[in-house]
Amino acid sequence: MADKVIKKGIINILVAVIALLILLSPLVADDYLLGVLITILTSAYLAQCWNLMSGYAGQFSFGHAAFFGLGAYTSSLLYVDFGISPILGMFAGAAVAAVVGLIIGFLSFRYKLKGDYFALATLAFAEILRVLFNNTPALKAAVGITIPYVDNWKVFQFGDRKIYFYTAFVMVAGITYFLYRMQKTKMGLYFIAIRENEDAGNALGIDTFKYKLIALTLSAVLTALAGTFYAQYYLFIDPSIVFNSTISVGAIAPCIIGGVGTILGPVLGAFILTPISELTNTYFASFSGMNMVIYGAILISVIIFLPNGVMGIFNKNKSKRKLNLNIKLKSNLKQIQ
Amino acid sequence: MIQSLLEGILMGGVYALAALGVSLIFGVMKITNFAHGALTMIGMYVTYEICNRLGVVPYVALPLTTVVMFFIGYIIQQGLINPIITAPSHNQLLLTLGISIILENMALAIWTPNYKSITVPGFDKALNVAGISINKPKVVAFIFVVVVTSIIYVILTRTDLGRAIRATSMESEGASLVGIRIKNINSIAFAIGVACAGIAGTLLTPILYISPSIGNTLLLKCFVISVLGGLGNIWGALLAGLIIGVVESTSGFMLGGTWSEMVIYAIFILTLFMKPTGLFGRRVSRG
Numbered sequence: 119m120a121d122k123v124i125k126k127g128i129i130n131i132l133v134a135v136i137a138l139l140i141l142l143s144p145l146v147a148d149d150y151l152l153g154v155l156i157t158i159l160t161s162a163y164l165a166q167c168w169n170l171m172s173g174y175a176g177q178f179s180f181g182h183a184a185f186f187g188l189g190a191y192t193s194s195l196l197y198v199d200f201g202i203s204p205i206l207g208m209f210a211g212a213a214v215a216a217v218v219g220l221i222i223g224f225l226s227f228r229y230k231l232k233g234d235y236f237a238l239a240t241l242a243f244a245e246i247l248r249v250l251f252n253n254t255p256a257l258k259a260a261v262g263i264t265i266p267y268v269d270n271w272k273v274f275q276f277g278d279r280k281i282y283f284y285t286a287f288v289m290v291a292g293i294t295y296f297l298y299r300m301q302k303t304k305m306g307l308y309f310i311a312i313r314e315n316e317d318a319g320n321a322l323g324i325d326t327f328k329y330k331l332i333a334l335t336l337s338a339v340l341t342a343l344a345g346t347f348y349a350q351y352y353l354f355i356d357p358s359i360v361f362n363s364t365i366s367v368g369a370i371a372p373c374i375i376g377g378v379g380t381i382l383g384p385v386l387g388a389f390i391l392t393p394i395s396e397l398t399n400t401y402f403a404s405f406s407g408m409n410m411v412i413y414g415a416i417l418i419s420v421i422i423f424l425p426n427g428v429m430g431i432f433n434k435n436k437s438k439r440k441l442n443l444n445i446k447l448k449s450n451l452k453q454i455q
Numbered sequence: 456m457i458q459s460l461l462e463g464i465l466m467g468g469v470y471a472l473a474a475l476g477v478s479l480i481f482g483v484m485k486i487t488n489f490a491h492g493a494l495t496m497i498g499m500y501v502t503y504e505i506c507n508r509l510g511v512v513p514y515v516a517l518p519l520t521t522v523v524m525f526f527i528g529y530i531i532q533q534g535l536i537n538p539i540i541t542a543p544s545h546n547q548l549l550l551t552l553g554i555s556i557i558l559e560n561m562a563l564a565i566w567t568p569n570y571k572s573i574t575v576p577g578f579d580k581a582l583n584v585a586g587i588s589i590n591k592p593k594v595v596a597f598i599f600v601v602v603v604t605s606i607i608y609v610i611l612t613r614t615d616l617g618r619a620i621r622a623t624s625m626e627s628e629g630a631s632l633v634g635i636r637i638k639n640i641n642s643i644a645f646a647i648g649v650a651c652a653g654i655a656g657t658l659l660t661p662i663l664y665i666s667p668s669i670g671n672t673l674l675l676k677c678f679v680i681s682v683l684g685g686l687g688n689i690w691g692a693l694l695a696g697l698i699i700g701v702v703e704s705t706s707g708f709m710l711g712g713t714w715s716e717m718v719i720y721a722i723f724i725l726t727l728f729m730k731p732t733g734l735f736g737r738r739v740s741r742g
Contacts, residue, residue: 407563
């Protein structure tokens with residue numbers, strides 16, 4: 119027991135030190151490195167959003183681009199067409215994503231979609247939104263939106279990249295802390311129960327429909343914020359960027375690499391994956407496609423050799439037990455079918 | 456109108472053949488193969504290379520492409536998919552997605568993003584029947600689709616191999632108890648599925664421009680068709696392919712090209728909600 123407490127203390131200190139180092143890094147980083155760090159943080163944030171719904175509550179989404187795109191588009195349209203600051207638009211985007219998330223979730227869970235079927239449904243919804251935005255002139259169609267550069271914090275624009283960095287840092291720290299706290303609440307435990315065995319959860323009196331819906335909507339809201347951040351950072355969006363399935367994959371991959379359903383896994387995954395793809399991108403600049411081949415190869419090797427992600431190495435016993443449980447569950451399910 | 460209907464049926468057949476692979480793979484291994492679109496694309500490039508190197512038309516290259524794709528499928532299954540066959544389904548899904556990313560970008564590195572095309576001599580002119588002009592490669596493709604589907608049907612229903620595949624897809628533990636080597640069957644089923652993708656790719660080379668990203672659009676159509684036809688159901692996939700082909704061409708004709716995509720996705724979502732077991736599926740066992 120005492121061993122466990124000490125171990126936990128060490129991990130906490132380690133996390134705090136690393137977070138502090140990251141926090142101080144802009145003091146020494148140049149513009150390029152700062153850009154990479156921002157990419158890492160946004161990718162970590164997106165992965166945490168996905169982790170909330172798919173890692174903890176076990177509802178595998180393949181359509182997070184839908185919420186990301188809605189967030190980006192709502193705030194940008196409000197700003198460009200009506201002059202409403204993206205700081206407010208961000209919340210409008212979150213509201214829109216919440217509504218769409220509720221609709222997707224209500225329909226999918228009402229018709230009891232699970233596993234691969236649910237993943238395919240979310241993918242289809244994201245694609246529908248992409249086609250819709252691509253073909254509706256009122257939504258700027260395929261041209262996309264260019265956000266005029268004014269460098270004023272009141273419209274969520276900062277001349278200094280450092281401020282974007284700190285914003286992203288706060289977002290990641292916030293969502294990670296939220297997940298950490300959530301784990302111990304009733305809601306968090308319900309999520310995990312749904313992931314491990316939904317029928318058993320139902321039998322024990324958990325309103326699984328309601329809690330799945332909460333997980334999806336919460337994840338949608340948080341993902342929309344990332345969409346607004348993206349729009350304000352790059353100042354250009356179009357449907358083929360923000361509704362692209364690469365955004366959805368970008369939310370999943372760091373999580374898988376780091377460890378699905380762990381607090382630090384997605385952040386760790388982002389810190390592994392993004393630098394590698396940045397490096398290969400510059401290294402194979404003349405050989406287009408090679409960097410993505412390596413990206414895919416990393417993804418595949420992690421899935422085969424580290425099925426519980428990098429975090430799985432640290433809590434080996436736990437992960438072994440979980441894997442056994444998974445196999446058992448799967449064979450049980452097969453028997454029932 | 457009639458013309459677009461006919462074109463839809465012909466194209467639908469080719470989509471159906473590709474979707475057949477998805478359906479078969481899901482039926483046997485319960486894996487949603489996200490690499491299927493990319494494998495179809497690889498099939499197109501393999502055909503392209505064979506045609507260029509040997510100076511033949513795609514239809515002559517077809518047997519060779521089929522064999523090559525069969526082996527590619529076999530190797531992928533043995534090397535990558537077998538190790539994760541008991542893993543949670545999101546890991547399986549992501550693994551096939553990883554394969555798809557690798558294949559697409561390898562194609563980008565090898566063949567560049569420039570569009571490539573193959574013209575079959577004598578086939579560039581449209582066929583005119585009673586005032587309706589039809590694209591010749593589409594007609595030939597459809598004939599091949601019918602032949603290939605029949606062959607696969609015969610293999611699945613009349614041979615020991617086929618019976619073993621069907622037994623595995625119905626009840627893999629039971630099948631292993633009666634002495635079927637599940638690992639082998641999985642590999643062969645996956646290889647046949649990939650070969651289907653390859654054949655569809657070959658048949659598409661004279662119709663569509665070849666590019667590394669073409670797999671993505673095909674992939675979604677494959678999913679729609681295989682779910683609509685009922686995952687694991689061959690004739691269902693063929694019929695669903697025809698339906699999707701017709702829906703695509705007629706809605707494209709009436710609403711304009713890009714909106715037809717939306718109609719197809721809407722059908723997809725409705726199928727997932729209403730009848731995830733597909734058109735001929737048994738009652739849903741929602742446990």
